[in-house]
Amino acid sequence: MTQLNGGQPFVICISGPTAAGKTQLAMDLFERLNGRIISVDSALIYKQMDIGTAKPSAAELARYPHALVDILDPAQSYSAADFRHAALDLIEQAIAQQQVPILVGGTMLYYRTLLGGMSNLPTADAAVREALQAEAEQHGWLALHQRLASFDPQSAARIHPNDPQRLLRALEVYTLSGRSMTELTESQEPGLQWPSYQFAVAPADRKVLHQRIELRFDDMLQQGFIAEVEKLRARGDLHLDLPSMRCVGYRQVWQYLDGDISADDMRAKGIAATRQLAKRQLTWLRSWPDLHWLDPTQVNLADEAWSTLRDKFATRPQMWLKKP
CATH class of the missing domain: 1.10.20.140 (Histone, subunit A)
Structure with a gap:
């Protein structure tokens, strides 16, 4: 595990599969730290896509501002390179203001390009x-x-x-x-220049994660997910080949609205697609070094993360701790 000296700039990274509790941990750490939350999520970047992406509520975003949320129209594209450049700028700004960057999200490609560097590929056109x-x-x-x-x-x-x-x-x-x-x-840009402390939030029991995914999908349907997709579909300029409409759940609801599948099939396919996403996320994470795993069913995430981080602020705590 990377060792961080108290008072020195560093970055907190919170990753994990969907529905595990990452966002709540980021908000809890924000309460204790002089921090800045930066979203690492390829779905939360889109406006008008709130329910199906499990976006924090307007009240939560007002209290816990998230950078890189609601920055694009669903008709637009956003590459990993776009994310990397934006995130690096935000991290630099936060550190210059003596804030701790708190990165949170489950888009593993974004994390890989940020932490490990990326090739000099042109942005999407x-x-x-x-x-x-x-x-x-x-x-x-x-x-x-x-x-x-x-x-x-x-x-x-x-x-x-x-x-x-x-x-x-x-x-x-x-x-x-x-x-x-x-x-x-073959020509790779360097990775993150600041040390990072990386948490992965995931239940050790896969069945628990599957239950969380199913409950959250049902909750989305109750909140009006179908109406959200119906409104997007009615715009006329969106289609299922767009990156935004490939977000988990949106394709299945769209197909239901088109009459291609039943409501029961839509629910089953949406849950199955979300479980497949979680499986891919976990596969990525298991290959990463230096992860501190947190099981939300075994510990209080915020307390466990905080106890792990406390000694990192020992030298100059006033720089990083939330001011009263």
């Missing part, structure tokens, strides 16, 4: 993507995959022809830069 999408509709995804193989066989070997999101990204990178994704990933 809507016009290029639209042109590639139109070409795919005319000639088929297999034709685009064959083109990718002609200049980037390594990426083509990794990306299945039926994986349009990754295929589009690889072709987009080449179109924008003139260099293949494989070539660009």
Whole structure:
């Protein structure tokens, strides 16, 4: 585990699977620290998507401001590179103001690019993507995959022809830069320059997590999740291939509104998709070093995290502790 000297700048990272209790821990630490919460969530960036993303309430956001929440329209795209640049700026601002950056969220790709660095890939370009999408509709995804193989066989070997999101990204990178994704990933930007203390929040018992996921999905439905998606669908400019509409739950509710699946199937598929997301998140986390695991069923998350962090403030506590 990275050792942090009291009074020196550092970053707190709170990750974990969906529905585990990450957000509440971040807010509890905010109460005790002179901190700044930065969201690490690819769904919370979108406006008008509150219920299905389990976004903190307006009252909670007023009391515990979260950076990188409600920053984009659902029709827009946001890459891991976009997140990295924005998060680094916010972390620098917080440290300059003697605040502790408290990063919280479950988008593991965002964490990986921030903590471990990333290749110098160009950001997403809507016009290029639209042109590639139109070409795919005319000639088929297999034709685009064959083109990718002609200049980037390594990426083509990794990306299945039926994986349009990754295929589009690889072709987009080449179109924008003139260099293949494989070539660009060889030049890596450095990781986070400040030491980080990393917590992972997750029940040790997988059944408990599955129960939490099911209860939260049902709660979302009771809060008006279907009406939220119906309003987004009625805009006319959104579709299921957009990153925003690929967020867990939104696709299933959209399909229900289209009449493609029943209400029972929508619920079952939404819960199953959320469980698959949690499984992927846990797989990522188990491969990461230096994680301090917190089980919300065994400990008080805030007290356990605080006891772990207290000695980090020993030298100059007035710099980091919340002022009365």
